[in-house]
Amino acid sequence: MDTPRVEARASGDVTPPRFVVGSTMHHVLVMTGTGAAGLIAIFIVDLASLLYISWLKDPSLTAGVGLATVVMFFTISINVGLMIPIGALVSRALGAREPERARRLATSGCVLMVIVASLVSIVFLALLPWILGAMGASERTYQIAHDFLWIALPTNGLMAFAMALSNVLRAAGDAKRSMYATLSVAAVTVVLDPLLIFGLGLKANGAALTINLARVAYAYVSFRYVMRHHNLLSRPRLDYAIADARPFFAIAVPAILTNIAAPVANAFFTSIMARFGDQAIAASAIIDRVTPVAFGGLFALAGAIGPIMGQNWGARQYTRMRQILKDALTFNVVYVGSVWLILYLLRVPLTLLFNAPPLTADIVQFFCQYSGLIWFFVGLVFVSNASFNNLGFPLLSTFFNWGRATLGMIPFAYVGAEMGGPQGALLGIGAGSVAFGIAAVATAFWTIRRLERQATVPL
Template identity: 25%
Template sequence: MNNLTKGSISKSILLLAVPMIGTSFMQFANNIIDMFWVGKLGSQAVSAVGVSGFYTHLIWAISSIITVGTSIRVSHALGAENRNEAKVIAMNAVKSTWALSLLFTVLMFIGKPWLGSFFNLSVEGGFDEYFVWMALGLVFTQTTNVLASVSMSHGDSKTPFRFRSIGIGINLVLTPFFIYVLGMGINGAGLATFLSQLIVALLFYGYKHRDYLGDLKAKLNREVLIPIVKLGVSPSVQRIIFSLASIAIGKIVAEWGQEAIAAQKVGHQLEAMTFMTIGGLSGAMMSFSGQNFGAKQYGRIKEAYRVTLRMALVFGVLMTLLLYTQSEPLMRLFVQDQKTVEIGMRYLQIVGLSQVFMIIEMLTTSLINGLGETKLPARVNILILLSRIPLALFLARPDMLGIDGVWWTIFISTFFRGLVISIIYQKTMRSLESNQYSDFQVEKEKALAN
């Protein structure tokens, strides 16, 4: 275990975050190259991949009720130097993740016929073929996600980096080979993704399950699972609402044609440079705050937040400049259809303005979640996310801003999420410091009495 409660704060954060950021950049490169190859199949294929992503991310959001709660509980147990408890928590998390994943795989197959038609996708576009592979790979992606969250709680971000890098490398080689050499089209893109997910899950489980999980023969323990679910339910509901809101927004976008869906998909992948990179810092922040909360090192948490936020904001400003000034060449890397390019340019220019506020919300929410205070940030984010739907419907009217109204809706909601979560952080840290002072006074009075 990498002890995050001692030593240099900036070094601890960087050692934890750099492999995660490296993984995120490799995943970003993988997504971009995938989009490059799939984009050559046409806007319909890009739309099929994008819509499949809506549904798989919804399932990942539901499953995060386990991964988020596990990460927090394991971090607290390790901060309190209770390794056996951490193993029991992780073992229960993995077993429950398997059961949940298998259930969702069945539901994906049952619901497949109407999931594509909801977005007006034609059968010829390849949605059915690609979606099948996503359903089959679900148990493997979820196994990797929960083991990666446990690894991060241990302060080990190198193992997820190594294994996910292998998977990304496999996918980068197999995708063009299956699509073009074997002539499998979008079906080949799905198969390549599935095989990479399978290999990563097997590597992760085979290498780390003894260190992290202990005795897998033990039965699921309800008393262990309930606290995991209680901690994970609020962030999970937030992610579910985000996914549902994204589906609703996607439905609004679909009314403007498949070019609009393709533009949003490409734009979202380009914007991923920000949220995947900051996702690495956010994961480090949650693990750091979790361990230090368990050790009652509140001052270290505040300093870590300042250090991490400064680094992240510099990156956010650079990303805003890139997306705004280079919107057309970035879009033309992946699509040539003029209408798709024009819609995508406006997406990058408008949503690009929200990068700094997105960074503030992501980092701050992760820190607060690491403290075990998951409910209030989730409630705020849920309310703001739900407001996206009526606001988008209003602003996207032909007599208002049209499709640009959807992009402005994303900007407005992201701005307010960053603002409100920052206020919650200030109040939470003042409360922690006040409680720490009270505990100190109690201990001091006990010492004097003795």
């Protein structure tokens, strides 16, 4: 008999963890819906920031902020990789009914995440001239991106702390408060962005300052929720942090390697666009902002199924784990189809809203017409990777993400650009995602069968 369950019964704790009972589709929809609400709100105000910059009618400003966003995508992707082990380890401990262990893991995870994220921001600032130069930035575009990043990157450690706390809330099944914490970022940004960009005339630097203030709000709200409603943080201890570093980095390292595949691919795509001038870079920047708003539900879905999978693995509910994966795939089909139709219908008004010059408008409208084909298969990889990271197979996630970002993208995008310009590069990205998406899903079901045969839960 499982020891944690015996201890739980002995202590009189008969309340099951939230995700091991009830409809799996209900859990997927609730967790994804609340996650999407917070994420999409952030992405909308992020899109609004670029929209405000575009209203200044300076393509170099739009391109500069776009390049800065590509670099920040690296740091956020690393933060997400660091966040994954916190959700995986804490949800498993809660699923096995070990609250003290969950509290210790949450605390150690936050400490380790802040340290690594702060070091990452220092390294990126040191390498900034080389990074921006490699992406093909012109002189003025380079300076705009450089100034923006020197304002925003130093607070990356604070952002990491807030993200860690938000994921602790999700691991505990408190999707609603995690959403509220994320919405604090949107609330601060929507108020301060126009004030700093237009009111104080700070332009792109005003948007960067807003990012810092929004991160302060995010960290404060998340911390209050974790402490007041779940008590899942304790006083940090160096010996605990050192001891917990091994299981933490066992998941974090491959998860980081997995996540940075996307920004590496994004940087490569931006360098291809740079060959066609600032208008093409501006189009890439608009696509980079529109995509998370439109397909934010898939980002939320990938984050949502992790804690649900983790708790059911901790409780050894393998049939439910397979059903969770099936429910996630069903959501992917319906969601992508709906968003694709909306983007197709709004493709012209969207470019008019951004005052897009001719080449920029053509590229953005082309993306709206074919985005569904691209993102359906990308969504398959997202769902599968979330399963791999939370079920003890993070190297598989690394393989599929890097496979899609290299073999599945670079040659296709390069050949597409040579044959059809920027539009051909976009089609190349979609073509390269097909095989990796299908293979990733098949492998995800195989991992659950393997765990069931082993019938072990390595904590």
